[in-house]
Amino acid sequence: MTGWIRRICKRFGAPAVLIGISFVTTIMMFGFLYDTIATDTYDVELFQLSHETIRAAKTVEDPVRTERERERAAQEVQPSYRFVEEISSNQATVVESLFRYVYEAKQAVTADEEQEEPEPANYDSALTELRESIRLLEQNENGLQLTDDMLLSLLVLDEEVLLRTQRQLRNEVLSVMQEPLRESGVLQARNDVEQSIRQNDQIPASAIAAAVAIARANIIANEVINEELTEDQIEQARASVEPTRILQGQVLIQEGQLIDREVYRQLELAGMTEQRSNYRPGAALSLFVLITTGLLLLVVQSSKVDGIKKAIRLTIVFGVILMSLSIMKLLELISGNFDVVIDFIYPTALAGILVRLLIDERTAVYVTVLLSACAGMMLQSGYSGVFQMDAALYVLFGGLAGIYLIRSGSRNIHILPISLAVGGVHLLYVAFYLLMNQSQYTSSEVAFYAAAAIAAGLLSGTLATGLLPLFEAAFGILSTMKLIELSNPNHPLLKKILTETPGTYHHSVMVANLSDAACEAIGADGLLARVGCYYHDIGKTVNPQYFIENQSHGNLHDQLPPEKSRDLILAHAKDGAAILRKHKMPKELIDIAEQHHGTTLLKFFFYKAKEQNEKLSEKQYRYDGPKPQTRENAIIMIADSLEAAVRSMKSPSPEKIREMVDSITEDKLKDGQFDDCDITLKELRKAKAVMCETLNGIFHSRIAYPEEKNNGGRKPNADD
Template sequence: MFKTAKKLFTSLKFNYFSLFIISLVAIGLFSFMYDSVKQETYELHEFKISPKTIRSLKTIEDTVKTEQEKRRIENEVTPFYQFDEEVSKTRQAIAASLFDFIIEEKKANIPDPENPDKLVKSRSEQIEEVRNKFKKLEKEEPGLRLTDEAIASLLTAEVSDLTKMKQEIVSIIGEELSKPVRSEDLSAVRYEVERKLRSSEAVPPAELQTMITLGRSLVVETETINKELTDKRIEEEKNAVEPTRILQGQVIVREGQFIDSEIYRQLELTGLLTNQSSYKPMIGLILYVLFVSAIIYLHFATWRTDNYQKKKSLLIAIAVFFILVIIMKLLSLIDKEFDVQVAFLFPTALAPLLVKLLLNERLAYMMTIVTAATAGIMLLEGFSAIMQMEIALYILFGGVISIYLLGNNGRRSNILRTSLVVSVSNILFVAFYLQMTQSTYDLSELSFYLIAAFASGILSGALTIGLMPFFESFFGILSDMRLIELSNPNHPLLKKVLTETPGTYHHSVMVANLADAACESVGANGLLARVGSYYHDIGKTVRPNFFIENQHGNLNPHDELPPEKSRDIIIAHATDGAELLTKHKMPREIIDIARQHHGTSFLKFFFVKAKELGQDVIEDDFRYPGPKPQTKEIAIISIADSVEAAVRTIKEPTPDKIAKLVNSIITSKLNDGQFDECELSMKELRKVERVICETLNGFYHSRIEYPE
């Protein structure tokens, strides 16, 4: 079954494989995160007692309260009053016109000198005449009223008295209406007009009541409301009203409190009742999961490497991610039991450390961002609306710092050193968080947060070291720690090389030194090259005496063998080595080095020997089966292997001789197309050539002759 799964894994196209795996990831992630975003609701009834204290889970505008506040403001806004100076002049003119009508009528009704008691017009005719003239004023001023008795009383007064009364009332009205008079001031002003008329000597007692009636009717508002400006002011004041909000975390009802209509309305508004289950959080979570899935897919789809490596890397990244999600879930479950944020215990650097050590730095950054965002949602505490931002930033900063500090050194000591620095970084972030919250914390809470921040960093390193062997074993990953273990001279295969082929062992160590230095100069994996070099010729242990470095004396078995047989033995050490390493379940990278380090190189010595014996042979029959080096590390090992073997043949090696030899070997391999399938550039080849020469010059430097 395992073989079938492996075959399916290898044959399935990456696009289909990634879509299938990421779909499973999306379903799993949604299942883990749903409880974190699902809004809690309560089965409550109006006019009942609340069984618990309930707070709002979000900030929302209370439109009813906002509208009530606007209506209150509208009622309280001071109207915009406008004073009209013309009102006083108009009322004075009306008063003067009235008296002019009376005086004019009196003058027109002069008695006959021969019969003084006989008037031209009767009194009723005079009243009717004055009334007709006064009608126009009454239409324009509905409040202005004079009875027939009042007109008759004025008609009996002397013209001189009428003139004085006219002047007096015009003066009083002008004085009182020259000031702002509002509707609420009318009674007071009318009273003041009456008081002045009563105390005036210009008003005869017989006409006083008529004058008071007339004076009071002449008093009107001089300062009225400007509706347009008032409405504008009301609108401005209403627009300035801040919306009334129910704040996130605000207590809506306390335990044991009676749920009246207003409280029930607020519970409905905030969606806290069981009959108001919202689909918004679910839709939002689906969108988030799709977003994360798209990021993961795009990362791997744009990664330029072979499909097998991408598939394996995808599974590793997903495995790491779900380990972190499980940790988040556990923390979210226990967080409710404490008054402090247990989320600060989350190992901030675990994701980037594992992913960078197992895969690469680019993927480590992506996983750090996705982990931080997911933790911000899953580790929600209290009443955060979308995510716990301080937790997301805490994980993001800790993760980024760990990536920078780890570098390319995957040794345990470096991982622990990195985790210690991450702990310090976490402590600094927690200190920043505690200061920004502006809350008061007691000593036990402060101690917890500091210990949690420190433990987070240490846990990151400890879990990384603890989980690495499982990933390496299950996925067949070659990490730095695994390489260091393989470089131990006590490893069974290295012991085999040392005891059975000591010459090959020495040769391998020399090749390792050359390859390591050269790889580091071009940014390749020097540690992989060193360890791979230790094992690259392990196939020679099958027939050790057929390789010159293991031969003693002048006996060479190849002298007694035909060229074809010698060819087969020499070529077989590459495939024998690969098979031996496969049998011992060595990493694929080490096996590839053993199989590819000769590429399709030409065994010229035995080809020429066969030609000299008169055999009809072709060049391709005397080439290694390959494949050609597929990586920079294997190409550099192939150069180092050839150079180290060839430099032994130089008598009294000098820097010039070494440089010419190295250049000729590299040029020969380049012309033979041995570097066609790896990403080693010409610029990098020149660096490799220079570093190998420098290293060899260190090996073969001149020595002082000591006296006997």
């Protein structure tokens, strides 16, 4: 797989490949999620019987029913009233005005001086004048209607009686109008005032009918509707009505029922009729997958690796997402066969653990967030909406727990404890879910959810353990777990080094300690450097006796010409790479074996050969390389030379060790051995300081113990 990706990148360019993989990821995610959000449509006709029970596929607002409810709420609002004191005084004034017109008309009546009573003809003219005067009052909305007999009964009254009648009517009107009176109570108030007038002996019997008519007409509502306040209350009542919704899962029509206009309208509103196509879900999902894959591309693109490795990483993420969505789809398909929520058995930490071990923590976190969003749409138990927060949070918390329980730089990754811890997080979330759901659960259901939570954690670890080697083999990834496996002393190649070249094995362990500490100090991969050091000199197993750490009976190179010694020494880098390739070891370890000497000069044998041939070229005595390509390889190069140099010192002291570290590092730097890697001078200074501390700890001075007689002449050891 890795070789195939490399060939495509070389042909089309890494950026184009990254965009292509992102496009495929977008299409894949769209395909998985579309079935979840797509609305089923039905071939239904108005006034026909439904062939099946139809449920709403999504929650939508019903504007028609919402408006009906708002109108009903508005109609139920009782009007707000305000008491107008001026109305009572106005009506009393009307009574006074009417009697003033009567009095004026009465004054106009002319009588013969010899007659004690006026002539009827004079009353006729006065009645005509009075009728004209009260014409405007009778046109009022109050319903004042006075017949000629009523007016005449007033005109014939004595002035004193007329004034008394006026006062009585005015008082009757005021007594009623001083209290709040609404329109609904006007009729009863008029009846009451009529009864009071008929029982009032201060009013002449001949004028009762006119008095009653005047009083009833002037009893009107003095508590009127407050239009502004009432309108505000109506608007508040309308606004307080929540929109009426057709809920997802709601039965719109049962099988065999008639599809009337209301049901058909609801089906259309939910976008479930074939006559109405709904493009909105597809458009929304397109935006979602574009955002998620675009951010995924940015996350991968921002990593500090070359274009080919970015393409490999994005392909790995694609594979992990594809696998995770497939598991979600399987759960979605079979969830209808269970009465309980089976989504809790989804292995939430699987994707995060795989991406964390295969790539890095940051990418793992984003993949977990992405999958939690997808789970919110795919793992929908029942009809709870377009996005189910329960499922999303469950996947998010479980995934993050799995990622962060793998400690950065940890040399021992135990999947079982991590799986159990993830299961514990699941249990806490399930408890939260059951408590918040406020539903009644049986003991068997609670037991199932608890078991599913633990099983999901164990399933995450089990699947990650089983799938990790497959991803490593397919993409040539050297994960932390693989490095830990390769560091096992029982590995066949390490046992080969130990048994055939014990001195080289000890040297490799010492170099590993130096390299590991220095790499950790500068932020490089210390575990990779350590394991690489274990195998970096495996090429010496081809001719172990020609390397000084494995010699016990003199140096064999003393009897060999420089050319022969050169060939034996230089060959161990290539031989080591060949052995590692033969055993299909990771490329990173092969690179360390090839690059740990770079193109450095084999000085001892070069100067020895130059004594015989002054024109000898340095190139013939340099390693074939290549030069170190990574910071880890550069550190290993320095540590390899340092360990051999310090070990050869007779009495190493901190000052001598520091001078040796500076000298060797300076020599490699001036020789251009670090030109092809991105190590900086600041990082070299840190690495040198750590190496000095480590070497001082290894080659510290020891206390000289004197011989004592009572010790049998034996020098005491450190345990004495």
